[in-house]
Amino acid sequence: MNTLIRHAGDFRWDGLPVLNYKEDGTHFKTISRQVLFEGGPKLGAQLRYFEILPGGHSTLERHDHIHSVMVIRGRGHCLVGDAIYEISLNDLIHIPSLTWHQFRATTGEPLGFLCLVNVDRDKPELPDTANAAALKALPKVGEFIRL
Numbered sequence: 001m002n003t004l005i006r007h008a009g010d011f012r013w014d015g016l017p018v019l020n021y022k023e024d025g026t027h028f029k030t031i032s033r034q035v036l037f038e039g040g041p042k043l044g045a046q047l048r049y050f051e052i053l054p055g056g057h058s059t060l061e062r063h064d065h066i067h068s069v070m071v072i073r074g075r076g077h078c079l080v081g082d083a084i085y086e087i088s089l090n091d092l093i094h095i096p097s098l099t100w101h102q103f104r105a106t107t108g109e110p111l112g113f114l115c116l117v118n119v120d121r122d123k124p125e126l127p128d129t130a131n132a133a134a135l136k137a138l139p140k141v142g143e144f145i146r147l
């Protein structure tokens, strides 16, 4: 791993590929992923940068592993649990274990955030029909979520 990876401008870094957010191609819209730091077994964590283009969203999901997120570009909203939060530059968001979450670029600008995650982690669960119905029944959450 290089000691220094220079920022190449526009939230790109020298030599780091801009990847698809996920490989399954479903349940998300206009979002990219860059792995900034691969901690491997020694650290056990990965630092990623996600960027959602205006109007896009991340997958509505939950999982046992947790996320620590920091917004470093733009503004938007996120669902965590049963609440919607307005998020902007340098805000920190904690996604607890087994908690539904989704990020959306709602303000006509890209929403970019760092996300710290375990290297070894469980696969995200998507809402089934019953989960989706329960989420849709919640005030504000129902209109917010994108499936």
Ligand code: MN
Pocket (backbone or CB within 6 Å): 061, 062, 063, 067, 101, 124
């Ligand atoms: Mn997640």
